[in-house]
Amino acid sequence: MTDTNTISRDEIIDLISAHADADRVPKKFKVITDTSDFFRVDYNDVVVLNNIPYWVKRYEKEGRFGIDDQPKYWVRRAIDLTSGATKILKLVFHEKFETKIGDIAITCFRSPKKEARILDLVADHERFMHGTWCLDRAGNNIRILDFIYGRSIDNIITDQGQDHHDYFHNHFPALLHDFIELVKAISFLHDHGEKHGDIRRDHIIWDRKRRLYRWIDFDYNYMHGESMFGFDLHGLGNILTFLVGRGDILVADLHKHQRALFDTLWGEDLNISYKNRVANLAKIFPYIPESLNRILLHFSQGATIFYETTHQMLDDLAVAQSDVARQTGRSQ
Known part of the structure; x- marks a missing residue:
């Protein structure tokens, strides 16, 4: 699941053209293989993972701690240009916080490796989201999730x-x-x-x-x-x-x-x-x-x-x- 990319920029432009009208093909975009700085990943950029180009669109949002619609800049909706399927790219973001149950303090932290491990475990279980993972050029563990259409x-x-x-x-x-x-x-x-x-x-x-x-x-x-x-x-x-x-x-x-x-x-x-x-x-x-x-x-x-x-x-x-x-x- 390591990253190997040989696709060219011209091939990416052809793939975008196959999935979008001519006026929607961006004139400028970055081809990204190292996602370490996820703030560099902009709308219409293309993230290439295991030689599959993902055309990046919006970032996802989530409510937490009573705050609605917090942007998750490390979670991006994207189009798999080889299939046209909508995917969610979860880039590496290390976050840590403390919460409490009664008087017991619990330290929580993000673990991309743990999520990747569970994705493998639940690949055939219908009650979980599904997806794959790979390492980008810098070794970041990127999860590539199937988009679920529906409400919480x-x-x-x-x-x-x-x-x-x-x-x-x-x-x-x-x-x-x-x-x-x-x-x-x-x-x-x-x-x-x-x-x-x-x-x-x-x-x-x-x-x-x-x-x-x-x-x-x-x-x-x-x-x-x-x-x-x-x-x-x-x-x-x-x-x-x-x-x-x-x-x-x-x-x-x-x-x-x-x-x-x-x-x-x-x-x-x-x-x-x-x-x-x-x-x-x-x-x-x-x-x-x-x-x-x-x-x-x-x-x-x-x-x-x-x-x-x-x-x-x-x-x-x-x-x-x-x-x-x-x-x-x-x-x-």
Whole structure:
């Protein structure tokens, strides 16, 4: 998977001409084989990897830490000029930050090698993004990802149902089925000694072509203590809480609009990491089955027992799924 390039600039121009109108063929562009300085990669440049030219277009964006649409200059959408397929090029960017679960500090960092390793592992698994990787001329590990056409799960569920009762009884059972399949996919990683590393709701995409939800973006790694998979499990708990609540149930909103419910809350009812979010959702929506709410309480301030493996969580989810089906009359 090392880089070997022999394609000429004239050949690249011919390939661009085959995929674009004459007036869209750029008069000036760089042919890049060393992506070390990803800020040098501009719109209409061509990145050549393993002798395949990728015509660079926009950079991708992502919301993180409450900030929407942060540009990711190291993640570029591009056209594979040999096939016309849209790809995502993930260039090397070393980032490190610290987060907390309760009082436990966790150091997270980007690892291109780890993401490349997982891409090889999940190449035949339908619940993950797919792609390849190679080293550019300078030895940078570049991931070349198949573009998934679809929306993230958080942008989908808030449109479902007239209200929470309608959503929970008519839409949530199918979402719970999909969520369980996604947890099984993470279990597949864990069983192979790997972590996703950045489990968030906007990293689950509904693939319109395949008609299923898929995990994306697993280049984060984290330094773990006794629990290798604890951070992944915490992410799964946050997503499940979001799905059950049809969005985040915020303390400030309850205080402003539903004061009677707000007055029933204690500190132990709140999310272990996000103290402005309610984890004990049965206090807000009393029709939530106890077995389902018990799972959510594993991720609350009042939790004394935590999941150590996805298999433990899946066992509880199976019971909750049966109870949800019994209550709603819908298995999925």
